[in-house]
Each structure stands twice: as structure tokens, then as C-alpha cells.
Amino acid sequence: MAVVSRHHASESELPPPGHVGLLAGTGPSGRLVHEEVPAKRLADGAYQLTATPALVRGCAAGDIVQLTADGGFQVTSRDGxxxxxxxxxxxxxxxxxxxxxxxxxxxxxxxxxxxxxxxxxxxxxxxxxxxxxxxxxxxxxxxxxxxxxxxxxxxxxxxxxxxxxxxx
The missing domain is CATH 3.30.70.260 (ACT domain)
Structure with missing residues (x-):
């Protein structure tokens, strides 16, 4: 899995603290690409995004997302x-x-x-x-x-x- 952040791409599968890896799509090699998005982890395991993703579609800063078993995510609450x-x-x-x-x-x-x-x-x-x-x-x-x-x-x-x- 390739990970893309606002500043670099890496092969790391774990985003840095204060971030969540959200599925952005599939790269040319067929590997899943995740963007490291600044986020706050909530008590229930969901994440509140503290910035809007650059590559990931479907969410914006302030939204609460829950990671799904298939590697994607679901927006559970929108911040407007x-x-x-x-x-x-x-x-x-x-x-x-x-x-x-x-x-x-x-x-x-x-x-x-x-x-x-x-x-x-x-x-x-x-x-x-x-x-x-x-x-x-x-x-x-x-x-x-x-x-x-x-x-x-x-x-x-x-x-x-x-x-x-x-x-x-």
C-alpha cells in the first residue's frame, strides 16, 4: 500500500500520529493508495478530520469518518x-x-x-x-x-x- 500525505509519499502502512490513512484509490501499479489526512481520533474509534483531503473524495474538514473493513471509510457525520x-x-x-x-x-x-x-x-x-x-x-x-x-x-x-x- 502506498501512502500519500500532503508532503510526501511513502510505503508506510501506518499514518503518523494525528493523522488517519484514508483510501484515495488505486495507483498505476494496482496498489491501494491512502492519503494521510490530519485527524483527531475519537473515543469510539472514529476520526474527525482536521483538514480537507487533497486526493480523497467524499469528505471535508470537520467530518467524522469511520474506517471500514474493506480499507475504505464511511462519513458518519458532516460538519457542513x-x-x-x-x-x-x-x-x-x-x-x-x-x-x-x-x-x-x-x-x-x-x-x-x-x-x-x-x-x-x-x-x-x-x-x-x-x-x-x-x-x-x-x-x-x-x-x-x-x-x-x-x-x-x-x-x-x-x-x-x-x-x-x-x-x-
């Missing part, structure tokens, strides 16, 4: 944050990161980037509204057309909306 993941072939410039940060500050969003700056993660409260979130991303993408971005926890693998923001 939308995850956005952005990637570029080279690396994002400081100006591109600042532009995105400025776009999300009025929405109470947080932009995170690893030191290598090949991806960005945005965590924004769903209460900001999808219209405002999409407008911020469209404005930024117009300035950074080489970037690819997607919602990390809005759609299922088949493209259908998860609709978690309509429940409880």
Missing part, C-alpha cells in the same frame, strides 16, 4: 464544509494561491497548499452557497486556466449530487 481540490501540472505561483485565498476570505473559506504547491485544497462552509462558491472558482480559473479543479465532496463517483447539505 465543501471541499474543493485544484491541481496543476507544474506548481501554483504564490500569486495564484493569494488570488484564490482572497476570493474565499469573504466566504469564510480556507485555502491550503503543500510546500511543493502542485495542488490546492479549499474548505468553505456550505452556508456560503454554491452560487458564490462557483463564482469564486470561475473567477480564479479565468486567471489560472491551466488549473483543473473539482468539488471533493459534492458528487458521487457516478456524478450524482450527494445532497448532504439538504439533510439535518
Amino acid at each position: 464544509n465543501v471541499a474543493i481540490q485544484a491541481f496543476v501540472d507544474t506548481e501554483f505561483t504564490a500569486g495564484e494561491i493569494q488570488h484564490l485565498t482572497a476570493a474565499f476570505e469573504p466566504l469564510a473559506g480556507v485555502v491550503e497548499a503543500p510546500t511543493h504547491r502542485r495542488f490546492l485544497v479549499v474548505t468553505v462552509p456550505v452556508r456560503a452557497g454554491f452560487e458564490a462558491i462557483e463564482a469564486a472558482m470561475a473567477n480564479w480559473h479565468a486567471a489560472v486556466p491551466t488549473a483543473d479543479w473539482s468539488f471533493g465532496n459534492v458528487f458521487a463517483d457516478d456524478g450524482t449530487p450527494l445532497n448532504w447539505w439538504h439533510t439535518g
Whole structure:
């Protein structure tokens, strides 16, 4: 199993303290790839994510996840944050990161980037509204057309909306 963190990949099967290994998919070699996501272990064995994953789909900072027997995870409680993941072939410039940060500050969003700056993660409260979130991303993408971005926890693998923001 390969493990990918925000800063490096390793062959370790155990994430460092303060992290949980979440299944991100299968690598080119057919091996499972896990991302080391900052998290707090809860008394019941579940984990509360303290950051939004860069590769893992389906969850965001604040969510509570339970690891499953098949190596995956299940979100048992959502904290109301939308995850956005952005990637570029080279690396994002400081100006591109600042532009995105400025776009999300009025929405109470947080932009995170690893030191290598090949991806960005945005965590924004769903209460900001999808219209405002999409407008911020469209404005930024117009300035950074080489970037690819997607919602990390809005759609299922088949493209259908998860609709978690309509429940409880």
C-alpha cells in the first residue's frame, strides 16, 4: 500500500500520529493508495478530520469518518464544509494561491497548499452557497486556466449530487 500525505509519499502502512490513512484509490501499479489526512481520533474509534483531503473524495474538514473493513471509510457525520481540490501540472505561483485565498476570505473559506504547491485544497462552509462558491472558482480559473479543479465532496463517483447539505 502506498501512502500519500500532503508532503510526501511513502510505503508506510501506518499514518503518523494525528493523522488517519484514508483510501484515495488505486495507483498505476494496482496498489491501494491512502492519503494521510490530519485527524483527531475519537473515543469510539472514529476520526474527525482536521483538514480537507487533497486526493480523497467524499469528505471535508470537520467530518467524522469511520474506517471500514474493506480499507475504505464511511462519513458518519458532516460538519457542513465543501471541499474543493485544484491541481496543476507544474506548481501554483504564490500569486495564484493569494488570488484564490482572497476570493474565499469573504466566504469564510480556507485555502491550503503543500510546500511543493502542485495542488490546492479549499474548505468553505456550505452556508456560503454554491452560487458564490462557483463564482469564486470561475473567477480564479479565468486567471489560472491551466488549473483543473473539482468539488471533493459534492458528487458521487457516478456524478450524482450527494445532497448532504439538504439533510439535518
